[in-house]
Amino acid sequence: MSMFANQTVPTPKLSRLSACVKWYPFYAMFSEQFARAVIDSAKLSAGSTILDPWLGVGTTIAVAAKCGHHAIGRDINPAMAVISRGRFAKSADAQYATDKVWQSISKKSVAISHVDPLLNWFAPQAAQELRNWQRALDRNISISADARDFVFTCLFDAAKVISRKSQSKNPTWRKRLPKKECSRVSAATVRKLIIADASRRYDLLPSTTYVCPDIGLGCSTQINCKSESIDFILTSPPYCTRIDYAVTTQIELAILGYSDCSLRSLRDASMGTSTIRGQMVLSDQSEWGKYCNGLLNSIKEHKSKASQTYYLKTFLQYFSDLFNSLVEIRRTLKPSGRLAIVVQDSYYKEVRIDLALVVKQMCEHLDFTWIDQLDFMASRTMRGVNSKSRKYNSQVGGIESVICFQKC
Numbered sequence: 015m016s017m018f019a020n021q022t023v024p025t026p027k028l029s030r031l032s033a034c035v036k037w038y039p040f041y042a043m044f045s046e047q048f049a050r051a052v053i054d055s056a057k058l059s060a061g062s063t064i065l066d067p068w069l070g071v072g073t074t075i076a077v078a079a080k081c082g083h084h085a086i087g088r089d090i091n092p093a094m095a096v097i098s099r100g101r102f103a104k105s106a107d108a109q110y111a112t113d114k115v116w117q118s119i120s121k122k123s124v125a126i127s128h129v130d131p132l133l134n135w136f137a138p139q140a141a142q143e144l145r146n147w148q149r150a151l152d153r154n155i156s157i158s159a160d161a162r163d164f165v166f167t168c169l170f171d172a173a174k175v176i177s178r179k180s181q182s183k184n185p186t187w188r189k190r191l192p193k194k195e196c197s198r199v200s201a202a203t204v205r206k207l208i209i210a211d212a213s214r215r216y217d218l219l220p221s222t223t224y225v226c227p228d229i230g231l232g233c234s235t236q237i238n239c240k241s242e243s244i245d246f247i248l249t250s251p252p253y254c255t256r257i258d259y260a261v262t263t264q265i266e267l268a269i270l271g272y273s274d275c276s277l278r279s280l281r282d283a284s285m286g287t288s289t290i291r292g293q294m295v296l297s298d299q300s301e302w303g304k305y306c307n308g309l310l311n312s313i314k315e316h317k318s319k320a321s322q323t324y325y326l327k328t329f330l331q332y333f334s335d336l337f338n339s340l341v342e343i344r345r346t347l348k349p350s351g352r353l354a355i356v357v358q359d360s361y362y363k364e365v366r367i368d369l370a371l372v373v374k375q376m377c378e379h380l381d382f383t384w385i386d387q388l389d390f391m392a393s394r395t396m397r398g399v400n401s402k403s404r405k406y407n408s409q410v411g412g413i414e415s416v417i418c419f420q421k422c
Contacts, residue, residue, distance in 0.1 A: 017352075017386040017418045021055040024048050025390045026250075026356050026414055037218055038071050038097050038167060041185050041262065044250060044356060049077040052248055052354050052416065058083065061225075062245035065346060067234045067339065068285075072098030072227075074248045079224035086239060088232035090284055091259060093266035097170065099229045100163035105219045111154075111161035112168070112212045116205070118150040119143075131268035131277075134190040135177040136197045143201035144173055147208065148269055165208075168215065170266045172207035177265060186257045188264050234285060234339040239346045247343060250356035252286030254332055254367050260284050285335040294327040294334075302337055303375025305368065312365050325362065337376050344380050347421045352385065353377075358392055358414040370415040382419035390414045 026044035053064065063084045066074035071094065075085035079102070089095050103111075123146050126132070132141035147169050151162050176197045180188045232238040234251070252259060260267070260281040267277055281289050296310055310333070314326050343353060357369040374384060392414040 017055050017354075018388055019386075021051060023051040023055065023388055023416070026416065027390070027392060037101050037215075038171065040071050040097075042250070042252070042257070042259070043070050043073055046073055046077050049073050049248060050081070053077060053081055053083075053246070056246050056352060056354070058246055063243060065237075065239060065244045065247045066249045067232070067237050067247070067343065067346075068249050068251050069094055069098050069229070070250075072101055072229070075227045075229070076101060078248075079227055080220075082225070084225055085227035086244070087227060087229045088234070088237055088239070090231065090233045091263060091267075091280065092231060092270055092272075093170070093263040095229055095231055096163045096166050096266075096270070098227075099160050100165075100167040101219070102224070102227060102229075103158070103160040103164040103219055104223075105216050107158050107161035108164040108212065108216060108219060111151075111157045111165050112209065114154055114157060115147060115150040115165060116209065118154065119146045119205075124149065131264075131273060133196070134268070135173075135180050135265060137193075139201050140176060140197050140199050140204050143204040144169060144269055148271065164215065164219075165212065166269070168208050168211040169269050171211050172204060173265050173269060175207060176204065180265070186259070186262045188261060233283065235335060235342055237342045237346055241345050242348045242351075244346045245348055245351055247347065247351075247353045247355075249354075251336060251339065252284075253358050253360060254286070254329070254369050255360045256288045256328055257286055258284070258288045259286070285339065286332060288328065290324070290327050291331065294330040296326060296330060299333075299337075301376070301379045302333055303372060303379065305375055306333055306372045309365070309367060309372070313362055316363060316365065318363055329362070333372065336372070340373070340376050340380055344382065344421060349421060351421045353382065353419045353421075354416060355419075356414065356416050359412050370413075370417055373417060377419050381422045383422055385418040385420055387418065388416045390416075 024047050026048045028043065028045045060082055061084060063086065064074065064078040065086045067088050069087035069089035072087055075087040075098065078085035087098055126138060126142040126145050130141060130145060132144055136144065151165055176199050179195055180191055182189050230238060258281060260277060264277055281287050282291050296314055299307060310329060313329055314322050347353065355373060357373055359369055360367045392412045
């Protein structure tokens, strides 16, 4: 039953030349070459339905569409849905949308509010130009949804270029800037960056027409898909490292109009967040598996500060979300449907968190059959970013695993 017996599967890690990096660089994503190899290994019938419930920048669904399958992507983060949808725009539609918005802005400009979230990174002139583009996109009903999101992706990229000071040493964290450090580029410079970014992206758009993917917002613990409708799932959940992906994309979300209040709500609802939603109490969760329960006890008994309080709660919240997501994944899969899930190990202090084993034991409880597993050495991990963690463990690499299951 081995899935990878006669298939060479490259590492999930990206090279700088990967197509998805060219589309939109993001810390947590795998390569199109990897996705293609895994989908080919599944030997699916033509026109099968493939789901990614942690969509990210849309690598899985982009490859699935190229292979002639029906692709479905869900993500709780609106910025991710926008970036993913934008890569499916037709080149002519994308150029029309860019030109239409540019012309619209030159005719009408509205002053920016003094509480606009963009002012956390940009001086008023640059912030107003970005906001003008967003308003023009939202009111131009003649623009298709994917072309609209193509232009939004160009706005996102231009904004990141002119707000580089907000990038911390941690690649997943964007900091807010004091007023004196906010980007003071002119409106004309912002406009030139957006148009130049759009011109670069036209060649990255599909050259042929694919089956249009179904992209939408959705939480992995409540997947907006019919029961037993999915043939294959290729996905990667947020890793167990307290990466706050809503904060990672807070500039993109600000462009979309997200306030501080709505950003906090998104953070609270996201899997892997560093915030705590409510009361979390350690109790025996047999369905999570023996290893996971032992791991939680090790964290609770650790002598370091806040191990019994804040950190224990973040792990309880993470594993609860992971298990409930796997329950939903099982619901959406057809009988004998398959799941390929990419995870990476991590550490809490010196305690290793073997996330692959956690997933395997949870899936075993949910009556999945293990099919195959590939392990890759990962040189880039969050442990390598946080120098303080080396007090407990000097190892900075990790193991990234691709685990395949079949629904019984």
